[in-house]
Amino acid sequence: MRVPVILTPILATGAVSRSVSFLGQTPIGDQHQISNGNTLTSIDAPGDDVCPLPPKVAPPNDGLHSSLDFIQDASYRSKQVERLSRVVQVPSTSTELEDDPWSDYYAPFLDLHDELTKLFPLVHSYAKVEKVNRFGLAYTFNGTNSALKPALFMAHQDVVPIDDPNDWTYPPFSGHYDGQWLWGRGSSDCKNTLIGVLSAVEDLLKQGWAPTRTLVLSFGYDEESKGWKGAGCLAEHLEKRYGKDSFEFIIDEGGMGIQTIGDKIYAMAGVGEKGALDIHISLSIDGGHSSIPPPHTGIGIISEIIYHLEREQLFTPKLDLSHPSRQGLTCQAKHSADFVEPWLWPALESSDYTGLAEALAASRGDRVRFLYQTSQAADLINGGVKINALPEKINATVNYRVAIHENTDIVRARAINIITPIAKAHGLTFSAFGAGDKPQPNNHLDISDYALPLEPAPISPTSPSDAVWTRMSGVTRQFFESLPESGNKTVLVVGDVMTGNTDTRFYWNLTRNIWRFSPIRPDGTKNIHTVDERIDMAVHLEGLAFYYELIRAFDTYED
Known part of the structure; x- marks a missing residue:
């Protein structure tokens, strides 16, 4: 696992936690002394310009009753x-x-x-x-x-x-x-x-x-x-x-709802979505009686493909400057420093975006990992019609949720690279996404899009300088801080990316301000x-x- 140098000693000692609150770790102070080999590097804590709170938007004087x-x-x-x-x-x-x-x-x-x-x-x-x-x-x-x-x-x-x-x-x-x-x-x-x-x-x-x-x-x-x-x-x-x-x-x-970290409440709106791609793998192969089997049946070949897809050229997480999650993490480092990883702010200042993503995934678990990384799940497989007959038609479908730093062409190219030598080793003709060998009735392997692919969604603005986002944030802050259940906690509105897809996938042309946000407490x-x-x-x-x-x-x- 490649991580920023400043995080290496932390991960090596197992100091990261899978807890949401990350209590029990040394909190961030005004200065951080991070071991970097034999050198100590001083990294300042977040300044006043980091994660400013938007002004609350009071209900209008329109004569209507209170919410x-x-x-x-x-x-x-x-x-x-x-x-x-x-x-x-x-x-x-x-x-x-x-x-x-x-x-x-x-x-x-x-x-x-x-x-x-x-x-x-x-x-x-x-x-x-x-x-x-x-x-x-x-x-x-x-x-x-x-x-x-x-x-x-x-x-x-x-x-x-x-x-x-x-x-x-x-x-x-x-x-x-x-x-x-x-x-x-x-x-x-x-x-x-x-x-x-x-x-x-x-x-x-x-x-x-x-x-x-x-x-x-x-x-x-x-x-x-x-x-x-x-x-x-x-x-x-x-x-x-x-x-x-x-x-x-x-x-x-959508979104991640309302989450409490220490004495702050985070309203987490989805301002982007990962892409989606389903790759269908179809094998047609000679049948026969099970008493005289080949070295690898069709089910064995499909299983081999899935095995290698799950182990080779694995997708890399990345949390670069354009990723929406950085806003929420920056706000946590600024406003909830006592309740998050003590290395969070120095890590955010690092330019090793893959190492940062790996460290956060190790600390917070797979739910967080797949905000930053393309996921792969073999969800469907079928083949065979009888216990003593070799399967002739075997199919599998693999689902991908494409990280915002990648695209569906990258996922397809990886599948081709992994599957091509397997097809060759078994003497199969092979076609992929409409190219390659001409499909044959038998001993042919084909991979294709199972449904129309979806690229990662455009990212909606969350800058404090964006007037529409700032007003929505001010309304959200005013409303949730007024609730007795909030316990007088400050509310911060931050953007993030969704791992799934909503109906907004069809509405990208209508506005740049798309918020996937279900206002629901944990x-x-x-x-x-x-x-x-x-x-x-x-x-x-x-x-x-x-x-x-x-x-x-x-x-x-x-x-």
Whole structure:
């Protein structure tokens, strides 16, 4: 493992920790004496110009009630339990196996739309409501000042399918509320966002609010299965109407939520996403009786390929100056020095960007590693039809999440380099991504893109000099510092990169300000995408209140 020289003695002694708080280590002081061979190097602690706090943005004097009412008034909780429970009860699942939105599979979305119309009568009375590609929903509330770019709030209506409902404590589509948690598929991914945004707008309209800035809501219906039918068509629809770079900002689900480090709270918005590539490996080979096998069956050859993919030319993590994670790490070194690695600030000052990434991964674990490194996972494999018949058709699919310092061509080239000698050793003809040997009926190996590839997303600005980011940060800081649960802690808003992908992948042309941010405190949701998914209703109410504040704060704002 290559690391900065200043980190070598720290890693060698095992002083790094996998704990989130990294307590028990020597804290950063005003000066750091780092052993560098026989030389001591003095590195200053972060200065006053590092990670400045944005000014808090107070709620406007618009005569509307406080956002804290949503959290403190029991009637709002009851209303939100009813709304979220009713939409969770609709089994609006999506799957890659069904591409036709007019098929019976998507019939539950008709029920979902009926529920939304009943639950949000003012929204459906005041908005221009459009259905795009049958089930995509676009709500437009035209503002009085056309010079202001519209704001766009996103969510998705679909949820992942259920395996065995008997595994659940409560039926997965019951929307059961136990007094704290609301249980069910989609309760936290992301019908909570859908209901939170619609509830914020419904409440604003109830108070007589009329927008100055145009507000658009865009809700896809197949985010869990790549998003092409829903968000893909909605984004095209909006770009055709408004043009490129036409929105002030877009906010969608995602990010790393709200995290507490020591006496500070970090609101972590995803301002970028890794790319995605699925490589499909297909082998056609001579069959026969299992009693007279070749040295390597087709399954053995595919296994050999996967073995070498997982061991050769491994991807390298990198945390260079352009990576969004540096902002949050810099703020931690400045504002949470007693609770992070004592070597963090000196390491950030190093020019060994790979060593820095390796050190942080060793300290904080694989969740952090794959913010900086391309991931590889062999997820699908199949072959063979009978126990005494040699397999003739064997397939495997490997998923890659492409780090922002790389691209899909790099991943493809690596696969070709590793697999080519294996194909040659087994006497196979070989084709890769449309090039190479002509495909043959037997003894042929082919690798191809399983689905359309996705390059890493453009990085949205997070500089203190960027007016839109600074205002969003000020709103977020003001709101979360006002919550009793925050305990008077200072809130810092930082950008980061997401390892997965959201529906925002289709909206890059509409604005440079894309924030993937679910305003959720730690442990506020549980078991996303698995058995017993649920959300703490107190956390859901905070999300609703945040959307309410964000809409108000940007309604009349001019850059």
